[in-house]
Amino acid sequence: MVLSRCPPALGRGCLTTLASLLLLASAATPDVAKMPAAPPACGKPQQLSRIVGGEDSSDAEWPWVVSLQKNGRHHCAGSLLTDRWVVTAAHCFKGSLDKPSQFSVLLGAWQLGNPGLRSQKVGVAGVQPHPAYSWKEGARADIALVRLEHAVQFSERVLPVCLPGPSVRLSPDTNCWIAGWGSIHDGVPLPAPQTLQKLKVPIIDAEVCSRLYWRGAGQRAITEDMLCAGYLEGERDACLGDSGGPLMCQVEGAWLLAGIISWGEGCAERDRPGVYSSLAAHRAWVQRLAQGVQLGGQAPRSRARRAPRRAPRRVPGGAAPR
Numbered sequence: 001m002v003l004s005r006c007p008p009a010l011g012r013g014c015l016t017t018l019a020s021l022l023l024l025a026s027a028a029t030p031d032v033a034k035m036p037a038a039p040p041a042c043g044k045p046q047q048l049s050r051i052v053g054g055e056d057s058s059d060a061e062w063p064w065v066v067s068l069q070k071n072g073r074h075h076c077a078g079s080l081l082t083d084r085w086v087v088t089a090a091h092c093f094k095g096s097l098d099k100p101s102q103f104s105v106l107l108g109a110w111q112l113g114n115p116g117l118r119s120q121k122v123g124v125a126g127v128q129p130h131p132a133y134s135w136k137e138g139a140r141a142d143i144a145l146v147r148l149e150h151a152v153q154f155s156e157r158v159l160p161v162c163l164p165g166p167s168v169r170l171s172p173d174t175n176c177w178i179a180g181w182g183s184i185h186d187g188v189p190l191p192a193p194q195t196l197q198k199l200k201v202p203i204i205d206a207e208v209c210s211r212l213y214w215r216g217a218g219q220r221a222i223t224e225d226m227l228c229a230g231y232l233e234g235e236r237d238a239c240l241g242d243s244g245g246p247l248m249c250q251v252e253g254a255w256l257l258a259g260i261i262s263w264g265e266g267c268a269e270r271d272r273p274g275v276y277s278s279l280a281a282h283r284a285w286v287q288r289l290a291q292g293v294q295l296g297g298q299a300p301r302s303r304a305r306r307a308p309r310r311a312p313r314r315v316p317g318g319a320a321p322r
Contacts, residue, residue: 001227022227038156039083042294043162043254057198058286059110061180064161064257067106068146068244069091074112074194077180077245078105079257083151085290089242089260089277090129090144091137100124105148108157112181113193118157123149128289130282140223143263143277145289161246162296163258164280165288172205176229176249176258181312183243186267189241199236201247201260204228204273212271215313225281227259247276254296 045063064080068088078088086105094103096308103124109115114287125147132141152158167263170176179198183189209228213221222228229247230237238261247259264271279286286295 006185013237021227026252036189037070037212038290038295040278041254042160042187043250043256044298045157045159045255046279057110057179057196060273062158062196062198062246063108063155063157063159064246064255065179065246067109067112067181067308069104069106070096070102072104074181074241075103075120076241077182077261079246079260080107080152080158081145081160081257081286081290082161082292083154083160083294086148086311087260087279087286088132088144089262090142091135091262092244093127093129093144094135097127097129100126103127105144105146107152107156109132109196111193111195115231118155120152122152122160125149130162130285138221138263140225141277143282145286161248161257161292162254162294163283164249164251164294165256165297166283168256168280168297170203170227170249170258172203172208172290174203176201176203176246176247177201178238178242178261179248180231180238180242180245180261181262182243182245183267185238197206199238201229201231201236201274203249209275210274211272213265223277225278227261227276227278229276232271232273234268234270234272237264238274239267239307249296256296 029129036167040246066078066080066086067074068076068078068086076088083171104121105124106115106119123310127144127146130141133139133143140247164232177198177200179196181190181194181196184197188289206222206228210220227247242261243260246257246263248255249258257279260277262277263273264272264274
């Protein structure tokens with residue numbers, strides 16, 4: 001703060017007034033500093049210069065996508081929900097749930113081989129898998145919340161994603177995106193510098209996906225808390241190392257976390273699209289544990305009633321985590 005000098009004619013009275021003002025300002029400053037800053041709006045990147053037609057994402061294009069690392073190496077992906085919580089797939093912690101010290105989360109990294117000075121690496125304080133998850137391949141409720149050891153600093157490279165609000169409905173053929181650092185083909189890891197990959201995938205009708213995975217055993221492979229997305233002809237899909245990463249759909253100008261990469265048969269095989277854990281199905285559970293999660297999407301204008309959906313059928317076994 002800069003104050004002008006007192007005119008000589010005002011003498012000591014002016015000095016006394018100025019001293020009082022300075023004392024008031026200094027007393028008020030700590031209170032202002034203690035006020036918590038409002039979290040940034042979810043699902044709205046601050047930089048969006050995309051590479052048209054390419055597979056590489058651009059820097060800061062998906063600022064909520066994180067690398068979940070085990071013993072210092074990329075293990076799964078995840079999505080930042082708040083400054084203390086990340087959501088990912090529960091199967092990423094199979095056999096290691098009681099060993100959170102083995103894990104860390106890398107945020108704000110576009111290239112894993114060159115994360116940059118503005119990336120952040122935070123330890124894991126604890127992991128909470130969904131209580132309904134059975135630790136079997138292709139099981140329902142494949143979702144886990146990761147609590148970070150300390151709050152992260154938001155920036156243009158580190159921002160939260162939105163959860164879909166109760167009014168959001170994603171119809172079949174809605175174009176969404178997935179992102180991750182997983183293999184580019186079965187058994188072929190992402191080459192250096194390991195640039196974050198992105199892929200546009202359409203939502204697939206639940207009945208269609210259920211029939212694709214049907215093998216006649218009378219059990220459902222595609223449960224009510226799963227989404228399917230991808231291409232029936234194959235060739236484009238998530239793969240090993242992409243587990244836990246986001247299925248992202250843009251609604252009303254904000255990116256929503258519609259699903260979590262969970263399982264599939266092989267990578268990019270014909271009639272075997274990717275299967276995702278639905279965040280709409282688990283929104284209440286996530287909100288109960290992770291305080292401060294933001295919702296996105298506005299209520300639809302049409303009040304037309306939807307016809308009830310038939311229960312999808314199940315396909316047994318053969319599922320492989322991503």
